[in-house]
Amino acid sequence: MILSIVVAMDEKRGIGYKNRLPWYLSSDLKRFKKLTMNHHVIMGRKTFESIGKVLPGRTMIIISRNKSFEAEGCLVAHSLEGAIALAQKEGEDEAFVIGGATIYRMALPRADRLYLTQVHAATKADVFFPEWDEGEWVEAQRIELPVDEKNQYPTTFRILNRK
Ligand SMILES: NC(=O)c1ccc[n+]([C@@H]2O[C@H](COP(=O)([O-])OP(=O)(O)OC[C@H]3O[C@@H](n4cnc5c(N)ncnc54)[C@H](OP(=O)(O)O)[C@@H]3O)[C@@H](O)[C@H]2O)c1
Numbered sequence: 001m002i003l004s005i006v007v008a009m010d011e012k013r014g015i016g017y018k019n020r021l022p023w024y025l026s027s028d029l030k031r032f033k034k035l036t037m038n039h040h041v042i043m044g045r046k047t048f049e050s051i052g053k054v055l056p057g058r059t060m061i062i063i064s065r066n067k068s069f070e071a072e073g074c075l076v077a078h079s080l081e082g083a084i085a086l087a088q089k090e091g092e093d094e095a096f097v098i099g100g101a102t103i104y105r106m107a108l109p110r111a112d113r114l115y116l117t118q119v120h121a122a123t124k125a126d127v128f129f130p131e132w133d134e135g136e137w138v139e140a141q142r143i144e145l146p147v148d149e150k151n152q153y154p155t156t157f158r159i160l161n162r163k
Contacts, residue, residue, distance in 0.1 A: 001087065002094040005107055006032060007129055008117035008155070014125025016100060019050045022123035026150035031157060032098075035115055040087035040095045042080070044103040045069065061086055063103060080106045101127040108132060114160040121153040138163055 008028050009015050016022060037057045045064040048071065054060060060074040061083045069076055077083035080103065087095040096115075097107040108130055114137060137160035145155045 001084075001092055002112045003084065003097065003107065003110060004094055004113040004115060005097045005104060005111045006035060006115040007099065007104060008119055009129045010119040010121050010123045010125065010153075012122055012125065013129040013131070014123050014127070015104075015129050016050070016127040017123070017125050019046055021050075022125050023119060023121070023152045024150075025117070025119070025152060025155060027145055028117050028151075028155060028157075031115075031117070036096050036098070040090065040092045042077075042083040042087070042095060042097045042103065042107075044100050047098065047100040047103070048074070050100075059087075059090070101129065105130045112162050114158075116158045116160060118156040118158065119153050120155065136163055137161065 007015060008025065014022060040059045040061055041055065042061045042063065045062055048062045054073040061077055062071055062074050063077050063080065063083050065078060067078065075086050077086055084095065097103055097111065139158055140161050141159040143157045145151060145157065147154050
C-alpha cells in the first residue's frame with residue numbers, strides 16, 4: 001500500500017489558522033475530492049472536527065489518544081501505525097494522510113508520495129507543515145493555477161514521489 005500525503009501550504013509552510021484553512025481555494029477542494037474519492041483518508045481528531053462531517057465516498061480514519069472517542073461512520077485509531085494497519089487490512093492500495101500538522105509530522109518520514117498545493121501567499125497561520133527536504137523527492141507533475149473569483153491566491157499543484 002502506498003502512503004500519500006495531501007497538503008496545501010503557504011510560503012511559510014502555514015496550513016491552518018484557528019482550526020480552519022487560512023484560504024478559500026475552490027480548485028484545491030475539488031482536487032482533494034478527486035484524489036481521495038474511494039480511498040481511506042487518515043486524519044487527526046482536530047482536522048476531523050475542522051471538516052465537521054463524514055466525507056462521502058471515503059473511509060475516514062481518525063487518530064485520537066482518547067480511547068473512548070467515537071465518530072459515527074468513521075474508523076478510529078490511536079496511532080498512525082494503527083491507522084495504516086486498518087487501511088491495509090481493508091485492502092487499500094493508496095491511503096491518504098490529510099492532516100493536520102501533528103499527523104503530517106509523524107507521516108512525512110514514511111510517506112511515498114506528496115500531493116502538494118503550494119499557496120503563493122504568506123497567510124496568518126498558527127499550524128505548520130514540518131520542514132521537508134525537496135531533495136528527497138522527484139516531481140512527477142506540476143500545474144500552475146492563477147487567482148480567480150473562486151481561488152483566493154495563485155497556487156502550484158505538484159505531485160512528488162520519494163526518490
Ligand atoms: N492546509 C491543509 O492541507 C490542511 C490539512 C489538514 C488540516 N489543516 C489544518 O490543520 C489544523 C489542525 O492540525 P493540528 O495539528 O492542530 O491537529 P490534528 O493533527 O488534526 O489533530 C491533532 C489530534 O490528533 C491526535 N493525535 C496527535 N498525535 C497523536 C498520537 N501520536 N497518537 C494518538 N493521537 C494523536 C490527538 O487527538 P486527541 O486530542 O483526540 O487525543 C490530537 O489532539 C487546522 O487548522 C486545519 O484546518 C490544514
